[in-house]
Amino acid sequence: MANPEDMYQCQTTNCGCIYNPDRGDKRGKVPGGTAFQDLPEQWKCPVCGAGTKAFRPLAGPGSVAEESAEG
Numbered sequence: 001m002a003n004p005e006d007m008y009q010c011q012t013t014n015c016g017c018i019y020n021p022d023r024g025d026k027r028g029k030v031p032g033g034t035a036f037q038d039l040p041e042q043w044k045c046p047v048c049g050a051g052t053k054a055f056r057p058l059a060g061p062g063s064v065a066e067e068s069a070e071g
Contacts, residue, residue, distance in 0.1 A: 010054050012048050017046065
């Protein structure tokens, strides 16, 4: 199972889609085991269509959890 540091969450309004590298993205034809950093440049969120820049890590530096703890 992937660690939270390896999973990324879409930060667009009302989306919250989580990219789990263990699962990949069947819709986007990304096989399981593909790290977020290795996603193709043209990959988009399967829920809202946002690009990778709209995603942030679930844990670790620059993460959603880190900001919640600071606020």
